[in-house]
Amino acid sequence: MLIREVMKSDPVWISPSIKLSDAYKLMIEKSIRHIPVVDNEKLAGVVTDRDLRLATSTLSEHPFDPEAAVGEVMSHPVKTAHPNDPVELATQTMRELKIGCLPVIEDMKLVGIVTVTDLLDALLLLTGIHQPSGRLDIRLPNRPGELARLAALLAERKINIHSILSYPESDNKMRLVLRVGSIEIKSIAQALCNAGFQVIWPIHIACVK
C-alpha cells in the first residue's frame, strides 16, 4: 500500500504571511488540524492547530499576537513523504518523530498530505470487515508452502477468501486471520485441523488425523 493510495490530494495550503487568526479560522472551517505552508511554490513548513494554540497561549512566556504571520510560528524544516513511499515507512516516521502529518512532495511540489486519520483508514481497510464473512484464525509454521497448502484446501471446498491478515509470533510462527465467505466455519476448521493446521478459532475442534 503506497502513500498515493491513502493521501489526500490537493491539500489546503497557505503562504507564510497569513495571519495566525486567519489560519485558525481556516482550520475550523475545513475541519483540519494541519496546513502546509507554501512560499514561492515551495514547501516552507507546516502549521498545526497545536502550533497556533501554543504560540498564542497566555501561558506562554512571549505570546504571539493573533495578527502575527504564520511563518513565525510554523514548524520547519518539515519531514515529507513521496507518493511512492510505502505506507509503513510514513507510519514509522510519524511514530518516531511523534508528528501528526507528512506533506507529500513530488517534483518539488506539494501534491498531498497524509495524516494519522488517513493511516487509521488504511488500518481499517486492512483489518476491517467489508463483506459478510466468517473468521478463521490459524497459526502457521513460518516456512515455504504452508499458506499455499491452506489456500489450496479452501479452494478445493470452493471457499472464497475475502481478506487475509497476518502477523509474526514468537517461535518462528505466523498468525493468520482469514475472513472467508461462509457461515459454516466449523466444518472448514475441521478439515484444516485434519490436514495438520493449528486452528486457533473456532476453538474446540477435535481433529481426526
Place this chain on the structure above:
Amino acid sequence: MADSYSMCKIIYHPGYCKYDLGPGHPFDPRRVEMVLDLLKEYGYLKEPIKPDIVQPNDLLSIHDQTYINVVEAASRGEKILNIEDYGLGTIDNPVSLGMAVGARYQAGGTLLGARLLIEKKAEKVLQLGGGFHHARRRMAEGFCIYNDVALAIKEMTNAGWHVAYLDMDVHHGDGVQEIFYDAENVMTISIHESGEYLFPGTGWLNELGKGMGRSLKLNLPLEPFTEGESYIEVLDGILPKALSWFKPDAIVVQAGADAHFSDPLADLLLTTQDFEKYFRRIIRLTDEYCRGKALFTLGGGYSLTAAPRIWTILYMVLLNIDIPAELPLSWKERWEKKIGKQLPDFLHDVYPAFDPVQRKEEISRNNRELVHRLLDAVIADWL
C-alpha cells in the same frame, strides 16, 4: 387470557420444503417436518393456515428487480453470468432448482402473518418457517434469498405501524438492519454472538442507525460461550426499556434456535429451558408494550436434535399448552432412523447440559457492560 391464546394462528405451507439447498446443507427442511410430526404425535397440532405464494413483483418493496430476475431464472435452471455477484452459487447459497418457489412460499407465510395482525384476525402468529434475515436488497447471503422478515415489517409500516424487530438468531440480523437502517418507524434489536468471532462479522454496538433511524437499531454482540443466564440478563437490561420507549404497534420475532449449545455453527450455550423462559418473557413484554401483537418466525437452528424441540416449545408457549416432559417414543424412533442421529428422551434438555465454562464470570461481566455501553449511547435520544 384464554382469548389471547385462541387468537394465536399458526402458518405453514408444504411448499416451504421446496426451499431445499441440497443434501448435507445445514438449512434442512426436515427441521420443520420434525416439529409438525412431533406436535401431531402429542395431539396438539392445530391445522395451520396455508399462505399464498408471493409473486416476484410483490418482492419489489424489499429487493431489486434485477436481483429478483436472477434468483427466479437461476431457480428455473437458467445459466446466469457472474451469479456470484448476487451471492448465489456460493458454498452457503448454492443454486438449487425451485429454490425461488420455496423462498416465495416462505415469504408468503411471513407476509400473511403480518396481514393477520393488521386485519385484527390474530393477536399472536407463529409462522413455521421464514426468518431469512441475512438476505440483502440485491444479494443472497448466509442461506437466505428473499428477506421475508423485512417484507412483513414493510407491510406493517405501510399500514402506518411502528414495528419492533427482535432477532434471536445467533447470527447478526444484518439484512433486516440494513434495509431499515434509516427508518424511523422500525426498531431492530439483534442479540447474537459477536462478529469478532461469528458470521457475518457485523452487529457491533456502534451500529445505531442513521438519520431518523438513529438510536433505533440496537445490537448486543455477546461473547462466545455465553450461557442462558447472562443472555437473559442482557436482554432484560435492554428490551423493556427499548419497547416501553418506542411503543411499537407490534413486534416481529426471528426465533432462530442456533444459540442452543449443541448448534454446530455457533458458540453460545443456551438450553431449551432458557429458550422457554425467554419466549414467555417476550409474550409478557408484547402484552405490556406492543399492543399484544407478535409475529414469530423460525430462523437458524442447525442441530436436528435441538431446533425441532425448541420450536415445539415455542408453539406450546404460544398456545398455552403445558410442556410435556418426554418425547413420544414412536416419534423418536421414526426420526432417529430418518436423520441417522440419536434423539434425546426428553423435550427439554437434561441438566447439566454441558461442561462448566471456566470463564463464565468474566463472560457475564463483559456482556453486562454491553448493556451499559448501549444505553449510554442511545439514552439521550430516547428521552
